[in-house]
Amino acid sequence: MVFVLRLNHRIFRDKRISTHCALVARAFGAEKVFYSGERDKKLEESVKKTANKWGGGFGIEYVRNWKSFVEGFPGKKIHLTMYGIPLPEKIREIRKEKNILVIVGGEKVPSEVYKLSDWNVSITLQPHSEVAALAVFLHEYFQGKEFRKKFKNAKVSVVPQERGKKVLDLGE
Amino acid sequence: MVFVLRLNHRIFRDKRISTHCALVARAFGAEKVFYSGERDKKLEESVKKTANKWGGGFGIEYVRNWKSFVEGFPGKKIHLTMYGIPLPEKIREIRKEKNILVIVGGEKVPSEVYKLSDWNVSITLQPHSEVAALAVFLHEYFQGKEFRKKFKNAKVSVVPQERGKKVLDLGE
Numbered sequence: 001m002v003f004v005l006r007l008n009h010r011i012f013r014d015k016r017i018s019t020h021c022a023l024v025a026r027a028f029g030a031e032k033v034f035y036s037g038e039r040d041k042k043l044e045e046s047v048k049k050t051a052n053k054w055g056g057g058f059g060i061e062y063v064r065n066w067k068s069f070v071e072g073f074p075g076k077k078i079h080l081t082m083y084g085i086p087l088p089e090k091i092r093e094i095r096k097e098k099n100i101l102v103i104v105g106g107e108k109v110p111s112e113v114y115k116l117s118d119w120n121v122s123i124t125l126q127p128h129s130e131v132a133a134l135a136v137f138l139h140e141y142f143q144g145k146e147f148r149k150k151f152k153n154a155k156v157s158v159v160p161q162e163r164g165k166k167v168l169d170l171g172e
Numbered sequence: 173m174v175f176v177l178r179l180n181h182r183i184f185r186d187k188r189i190s191t192h193c194a195l196v197a198r199a200f201g202a203e204k205v206f207y208s209g210e211r212d213k214k215l216e217e218s219v220k221k222t223a224n225k226w227g228g229g230f231g232i233e234y235v236r237n238w239k240s241f242v243e244g245f246p247g248k249k250i251h252l253t254m255y256g257i258p259l260p261e262k263i264r265e266i267r268k269e270k271n272i273l274v275i276v277g278g279e280k281v282p283s284e285v286y287k288l289s290d291w292n293v294s295i296t297l298q299p300h301s302e303v304a305a306l307a308v309f310l311h312e313y314f315q316g317k318e319f320r321k322k323f324k325n326a327k328v329s330v331v332p333q334e335r336g337k338k339v340l341d342l343g344e
Binding site: 013014016017020023024026027028050054081082083084085086087088111114115120122124125126127128129131132133134135136139144146147149151157158160161162163164165166167 | 185186188189192195196198199200222226253254255256257258259260283286287292294296297298299300301303304305306307308311316318319321323329330332333334335336337338339
């Protein structure tokens with residue numbers, strides 16, 4: 001099972017980035033996203049609403065003390081950072097682990113995160129986006145399985161089209 | 173050459189998402205990002221500042237009329253949308269094209285975008301993030317080449333570490 005921890009959420013500044021992180025976590029196969037920083041009921045509601053409509057059992061939970069949460073996590077911890085070892089050098093090793101916590105920061109990640117993580121890995125050594133880093137990490141970890149993933153109890157589902165949109169209403 | 177068009181930028185709401193799209197475009201190997209919607213000098217400056225510091229010739233340019241821009245683009249156009257054909261079914265065909273424009277929307281994409289694009293492709297059929305969709309698309313298009321990409325004239329560069337950060341100052 002794959003879990004994601006989004007560190008240091010700030011309600012005003014990170015609203016959309018944290019929502020995107022959570023939705024990427026869900027779409028690419030994680031079970032649940034945890035977040036620390038400022039508690040944000042709107043973020044939680046928005047993610048739950050999407051998960052409810054599009055199916056699957058994805059959850060979101062606030063973590064008051066990220067440090068004790070990471071220390072107590074029963075599995076390997078992978079911190080995504082542009083300063084870490086390139087993912088291709090570590091992905092085979094990481095894939096052997098079945099319970100992982102993927103930690104995504106943003107600006108000003110405390111140095112303890114680097115120490116508490118089993119792997120610090122980079123998705124390129126360039127500045128870009130925690131949303132992108134998480135997506136590419138999960139894409140590689142699951143080897144593209146997200147393209148075939150089914151979501152149980154979905155109320156709607158997309159039928160792929162060459163042009164335009166087709167959405168099936170699956171009812172309640 | 174790969175170009176990216178980010179549609180319908182709104183200064184207040186999309187500031188960080190559009191910045192992340194631009195930085196992902198750069199880090200994952202695109203030449204330049206174009207954007208339509210509201211002109212945003214701060215977005216342009218922020219992207220140029222990062223490109224200048226971290227190297228490479230990446231550019232950003234505002235497009236007043238996205239429709240005539242797309243129509244006049246001398247190459248194939250790929251629109252990333254959760255309603256399109258799954259990327260794995262199209263990527264081999266798309267990789268044959270050397271000049272492409274990758275179009276990323278957001279909410280409320282005009283229906284003309286679907287018609288003007290040569291391919292409408294989905295990065296999963298789930299709602300998540302244009303930042304993530306762009307990253308996974310470029311990762312697949314370039315087959316992971318972003319991990320080995322070098323940026324010319326960089327003023328700083330990261331030396332990957334198992335723990336912590338190491339940044340080389342390359343001077344002016």
